[in-house]
Amino acid sequence: xxxxxxxxxxxxxxxxxxxxxxxxxxxxxxxxxxxxxxxxxxxxxxxxxxxxxxxxxxxxxxxxxxxxxxxxxxxxxxxxxxxxxxxxxxxxxxxxxxxxxxxxxxxxxxxxxxxxxxxxxxxxxxxxxxxxxxxxxxxxxxxxxxxxxxxxxxxxxxxxxxxxxxxxxxxxxxxxxxxxxxxxxxxxxxxxxxxxxxxxxxxxxxxxxxxxxxxxxxxxxxxxxxxxxxxxxxxxxxxxxxxxxxxxxxxxxxxxxxxxxxxx
Amino acid sequence: xxxxxxxxxxxxxxxxxxxxxxxxxxxxxxxxxxxxxxxxxxxxxxxxxxxxxxxxxxxxxxxxxxxxxxxxxxxxxxxxxxxxxxxxxxxxxxxxxxxxxxxxxxxxxxxxxxxxxxxxxxxxxxxxxxxxxxxxxxxxxxxxxxxxxxxxxxxxxxxxxxxxxxxxxxxxxxxxxxxxxxxxxxxxxxxxxxxxxxxxxxxxxxxxxxxxxxxxxxxxxxxxxxxxxxxxxxxxxxxxxxxxxxxxxxxxxxxxxxxxxxxxxxxxxxxxxxxxxxxxxxxxxxxxxxxxxxxxxxxxxxxxxxxxxxxxxxxxxxxxxxxxxxxx
Ligand SMILES: Cc1cc2nc3c(=O)[nH]c(=O)nc-3n(C[C@H](O)[C@H](O)[C@H](O)COP(=O)(O)OP(=O)(O)OC[C@H]3O[C@@H](n4cnc5c(N)ncnc54)[C@H](O)[C@@H]3O)c2cc1C
Ligand SMILES: Nc1ncnc2c1ncn2[C@@H]1O[C@H](COP(=O)(O)O)[C@@H](O)[C@H]1O
Numbered sequence: 001x002x003x004x005x006x007x008x009x010x011x012x013x014x015x016x017x018x019x020x021x022x023x024x025x026x027x028x029x030x031x032x033x034x035x036x037x038x039x040x041x042x043x044x045x046x047x048x049x050x051x052x053x054x055x056x057x058x059x060x061x062x063x064x065x066x067x068x069x070x071x072x073x074x075x076x077x078x079x080x081x082x083x084x085x086x087x088x089x090x091x092x093x094x095x096x097x098x099x100x101x102x103x104x105x106x107x108x109x110x111x112x113x114x115x116x117x118x119x120x121x122x123x124x125x126x127x128x129x130x131x132x133x134x135x136x137x138x139x140x141x142x143x144x145x146x147x148x149x150x151x152x153x154x155x156x157x158x159x160x161x162x163x164x165x166x167x168x169x170x171x172x173x174x175x176x177x178x179x180x181x182x183x184x185x186x187x188x189x190x191x192x193x194x195x196x197x198x199x200x201x202x203x204x205x206x207x208x209x210x211x212x213x214x215x216x217x218x219x220x221x222x223x224x225x226x227x228x229x230x231x232x233x234x235x236x237x238x239x240x241x242x243x244x245x246x247x248x249x250x251x252x253x254x255x256x257x258x259x260x261x262x263x264x
Numbered sequence: 265x266x267x268x269x270x271x272x273x274x275x276x277x278x279x280x281x282x283x284x285x286x287x288x289x290x291x292x293x294x295x296x297x298x299x300x301x302x303x304x305x306x307x308x309x310x311x312x313x314x315x316x317x318x319x320x321x322x323x324x325x326x327x328x329x330x331x332x333x334x335x336x337x338x339x340x341x342x343x344x345x346x347x348x349x350x351x352x353x354x355x356x357x358x359x360x361x362x363x364x365x366x367x368x369x370x371x372x373x374x375x376x377x378x379x380x381x382x383x384x385x386x387x388x389x390x391x392x393x394x395x396x397x398x399x400x401x402x403x404x405x406x407x408x409x410x411x412x413x414x415x416x417x418x419x420x421x422x423x424x425x426x427x428x429x430x431x432x433x434x435x436x437x438x439x440x441x442x443x444x445x446x447x448x449x450x451x452x453x454x455x456x457x458x459x460x461x462x463x464x465x466x467x468x469x470x471x472x473x474x475x476x477x478x479x480x481x482x483x484x485x486x487x488x489x490x491x492x493x494x495x496x497x498x499x500x501x502x503x504x505x506x507x508x509x510x511x512x513x514x515x516x517x518x519x520x521x522x523x524x525x526x527x528x529x530x531x532x533x534x535x536x537x538x539x540x541x542x543x544x545x546x547x548x549x550x551x552x553x554x555x556x557x558x559x560x561x562x563x564x565x566x567x568x569x570x571x572x573x574x575x576x577x578x579x580x581x582x583x584x585x586x587x588x589x590x591x592x
Contacts, residue, residue: 019406127383134376140339142371163363164461164468166460182515223412223415229408229409231406238567238568241572250579253583254590263530
């Protein structure tokens with residue numbers, strides 16, 4: 001099995017998000033960058049499939065040079081090879097353009113299954129995985145918590161929880177699977193793993209190498225344009241519910257929710 | 265020139281889902297500003313009799329796609345058919361609910377149509393015939409106002425529970441049209457092999473009107489019954505912090521937060537949850553937030569409309585009793 005994992009680098013979820021003076025972007029200077037948490041599930045699942053079927057795991061990240069660190073983390077977990085797509089002309093690309101560039105980078109390497117995260121915890125899109133599948137002309141299954149590759153390696157069964165039920169979806173391979181929490185427990189990189197990762201191949205690709213037309217990428221080519229970023233609407237100051245005992249507080253809370261907030 | 269609002273209705277087992285009425289209502293509001301019509305597309309099997317209901321909420325026309333191939337949602341069949349319909353109808357806007365189905369459908373459809381899509385929006389507006397949308401990003405740590413390029417349709421999915429639903433008007437009867445059912449079946453690769461029903465029958469957190477979440481302060485899985493009791497009394501679903509999920513006390517599907525479900529209920533009650541930034545990110549768009557925590561300095565109180573500083577094991581059962589009195 002040849003498995004590809006797409007890896008997006010996002011601000012650590014601990015981060016406070018601060019807006020830049022242009023009113024359209026966030027301040028990136030003080031952020032700590034990590035692998036999108038959903039991509040960790042993808043890396044882990046890829047490694048488990050490889051352990052069972054043999055083959056190789058290739059990690060593909062698109063973004064600035066710093067993405068190399070997250071690719072190295074995946075290599076330290078056990079992935080075999082990394083590809084970084086990096087080009088100033090890509091800066092500011094939207095989800096569809098990102099998927100198009102990823103498709104260009106993976107189309108010439110053999111693959112049976114491609115993992116992406118179900119969404120980036122930065123822009124909360126969940127578009128790149130399905131769009132990548134579209135550009136490669138293969139099926140996708142999104143928000144998946146269980147993956148079972150058939151013995152012959154030609155098809156896959158995936159569990160997808162939808163509100164109140166779980167669908168078991170069957171698909172021929174190759175296919176894109178977008179990983180949801182619950183899929184697995186990602187392993188940590190071991191010290192020997194980290195040492196080995198330094199010697200694993202990490203290839204860098206630019207636009208020229210991918211044969212892409214720069215005019216279809218970057219800020220100017222966006223189909224979805226950011227007009228303005230604002231902080232979340234301020235919540236008005238809350239009330240501490242008064243009372244001498246837990247019971248009297250509960251009574252007062254019930255009254256407030258009923259009479260004032262009118263939610264019960 | 266592209267005009268009109270098209271909405272994709274969602275059904276499950278032959279029943280139209282609530283989020284679809286929200287989307288039709290929102291579509292109608294936008295269409296009225298432009299003097300446009302609302303066309304709803306309803307896909308399923310044996311669902312034609314339900315089409316009129318979409319009219320009650322604001323659809324002027326309903327295109328019904330009624331065939332076994334559409335009984336259960338599959339990305340392949342739905343995207344192929346809706347693409348044909350969109351090309352024929354040429355709507356200016358294309359909107360659906362940001363349910364699990366809608367997010368999946370919207371993502372692939374936007375790629376096939378080659379147009380931008382705003383995912384999981386909390387507000388839509390029309391500006392000179394162009395769609396603008398508000399969408400929380402970083403799970404609500406910031407809000408983005410987005411617009412679109414010239415390519416049509418402008419696409420969006422709307423977050424369940426957020427868009428106001430019109431009062432249904434049963435005197436409105438939409439034009440109902442059967443869609444052409446022909447399609448290239450070689451494009452159908454995936455299939456639903458099995459449907460596993462969730463025995464609990466609880467409303468999913470992303471669509472719940474009220475949520476009661478428990479955190480590490482619950483001390484163990486055996487105590488969640490006090491939250492279940494309160495939930496039963498007020499018609500809520502039970503959620504959890506990541507700590508409660510990672511401890512194995514609650515299923516993954518119950519996690520609320522930046523790496524769990526992002527929720528917007530009318531009422532969110534956090535019990536024994538400190539209010540870590542990742543948790544707050546996932547629930548701060550709730551309309552009314554209540555925190556019950558014995559530590560008065562817990563960050564959750566900074567987001568709460570109502571805070572109770574006390575032992576949850578005493579407050580929650582008492583609250584359940586009080587609520588029962590009110591509703592009787
Ligand atoms: C990459 C990453 C992603 C994450 N994503 C999420 C996410 O999506 N969702 C999420 O929730 N977390 C997430 N977290 C975890 C988050 O940082 C916190 O660790 C977690 O939310 C804390 O859970 P808690 O509030 O239940 O526990 P704690 O922080 O331990 O808080 C327990 C609270 O219970 C109170 N308490 C104890 N006993 C009682 C009692 N008897 N009565 C009343 N109150 C009591 C205490 O005062 C305390 O405030 C993430 C972390 C990381 C690193
Ligand atoms: N720049 C990128 N490089 C590599 N993979 C990406 C990139 N952007 C998105 N992805 C993949 O697509 C998933 C969903 O991202 P998004 O559509 O941005 O929410 C991520 O978890 C990644 O697996």
